[in-house]
Amino acid sequence: xxxxxxxxxxxxxxxxxxxxxxxxxxxxxxxxxxxxxxxxxxxxxxxxxxxxxxxxxxxxxxxxxxxxxxxxxxxxxxxxxxxxxxxxxxxxxxxxxxxxxxxxxxxxxxxxxxxxxxxxxxxxxxxxxxxxxxxxxxxxxxxxxxxxxxxxxxxxxxxxxxxxxxxxxxxxxxxxxxxxxxxxxxxxxxxxxxxxxxxxxxxxxxxxxxxxxxxxxxxxxxxxxxxxxxx
Numbered sequence: 456x457x458x459x460x461x462x463x464x465x466x467x468x469x470x471x472x473x474x475x476x477x478x479x480x481x482x483x484x485x486x487x488x489x490x491x492x493x494x495x496x497x498x499x500x501x502x503x504x505x506x507x508x509x510x511x512x513x514x515x516x517x518x519x520x521x522x523x524x525x526x527x528x529x530x531x532x533x534x535x536x537x538x539x540x541x542x543x544x545x546x547x548x549x550x551x552x553x554x555x556x557x558x559x560x561x562x563x564x565x566x567x568x569x570x571x572x573x574x575x576x577x578x579x580x581x582x583x584x585x586x587x588x589x590x591x592x593x594x595x596x597x598x599x600x601x602x603x604x605x606x607x608x609x610x611x612x613x614x615x616x617x618x619x620x621x622x623x624x625x626x627x628x629x630x631x632x633x634x635x636x637x638x639x640x641x642x643x644x645x646x647x648x649x650x651x652x653x654x655x656x657x658x659x660x661x662x663x664x665x666x667x668x669x670x671x672x673x674x675x676x677x678x679x680x681x682x683x684x685x686x
Contacts, residue, residue: 460521465512466530469505473537476501480544485552488613495614502610505537506603531591534599535572541606542568558609559625564632568602571639578646587649598631598638605631 459467480498483491512530516522544550545560575595582589605627612620 459525460523461519462512462516462521463523463526463529465508465515466526466533469508469512470529470533470536472501472505472508473533473540476505476537477540477544480541481549483549485550485557488552488557489616492614492616495610499607499610499614502537502541502606505533506607509534509599531576535576538599538602538606539565539569539572541609542602545606545609557613559628560609564628567632568635571635574639575642578642582646582649589646589649592641592645594634594638594641598634601627601634602631 476498479494479501483494483498488495509530512526516526542560542565545558546556546562546565550556550558550560579589605624608620608624608627611617612624
């Protein structure tokens with residue numbers, strides 16, 4: 456199967472869109488936000504295209520039976536670039552005005568998002584290098600959906616100056632952080648079961664045998680004593 460099939464072409468296009476999106480977002484300053492509404496609107500639509508194409512390439516890969524190792528590596532990498540990059544920029548000084556983050560994203564929140572992705576990437580690499588699967592689970596997919604909602608609402612609220620969305624925007628940001636932290640816990644537990652589970656099971660299976668061996672050895676050792684005291 457060719458590496459650069461249709462789903463992977465979409466993934467590569469999404470990577471290019473994500474880079475352009477983050478480059479444009481980096482030029483925005485909260486102090487001149489009124490002059491940057493148009494640019495923020497461009498960023499909003501670029502983000503929507505990138506998020507939707509993530510769904511499309513996954514669907515086509517399954518429908519066409521066109522899943523490749525390249526896609527399994529690059530597709531989640533692009534997700535991380537898009538989401539982590541957005542949260543990092545939202546938490547930066549460029550989006551700070553009047554001593555507060557206008558996006559609702561504090562620095563520690565961006566740290567949680569990035570730390571989770573680094574943790575899961577490391578666990579996945581370790582487990583899949585041994586030939587076992589460690590794909591996305593339900594909460595991982597929910598996490599990505601909520602993160603996309605949060606980024607989309609942050610962009611939309613400021614691109615069109617919709618102050619009425621401020622409360623919802625901040626709620627979604629907090630929800631994204633909480634779901635991200637929860638997914639880190641569930642992935643860590645899954646990884647622990649895969650990495651430490653077999654060893655633990657092996658120890659449990661060995662314990663009864665060890666008990667039998669310990670009970671047999673004294674009996675064997677006691678036999679000569681009985682023989683010596685017999686009349």
